Amino acid sequence: MRKCRIYDKQFKIIRDVKYIDYRNKEVMYYTDEIEGNEKWSNLDIVRGFDEVNIMWSTGLKDKNGVEIYEGDILVDYNGYEAQYNKVKWSDKYCTWMIEGDFDIEFLRDFARHCSFEVIGNIYENSELLDEVEE
Missing domain, CATH: 2.30.30.290 (YopX-like domains)
Structure with a gap:
């Protein structure tokens, strides 16, 4: 399987991808913390393809x-x-x-x-x- 990470355009962070759902055009990644905001810590985040830039490993x-x-x-x-x-x-x-x-x-x-x-x-x-x- 090819390895990738994403750049989340909203949070302006890069994270490793947990899974890609090509049918629904979504990716899921885990976040430990986003800019010190406890509300967004330790969550699985799902984003649409249009909300992220996918960065494939070479x-x-x-x-x-x-x-x-x-x-x-x-x-x-x-x-x-x-x-x-x-x-x-x-x-x-x-x-x-x-x-x-x-x-x-x-x-x-x-x-x-x-x-x-x-x-x-x-x-x-x-x-x-x-x-x-x-």
Whole structure:
């Protein structure tokens, strides 16, 4: 089974998915606490597909052993210069791609000699997108 997590647009949090109901177009995730609000602690939350962004696992890990997901922002320190890239799926090539300082490349090509580090994601760390798009 493929692994994924979601970004809840309302609560602005990322959580692991417990299950996906494709028939009703819903996902369920567990929340331990949302911004200190006890009302929303220790609950299973159900959201419609339109209320979340689903982030699929690439099946790869960064240099620190952190799993890489769609939408993650990766940094590679090539010499003294940091190179920023975001992870996305390519329907055209049916594979994971990185887009940024390397233009667009296959993620699997870099995974063999992985020096990438996950430093955030496009939903919670939008300020890092400026680095990717420069």
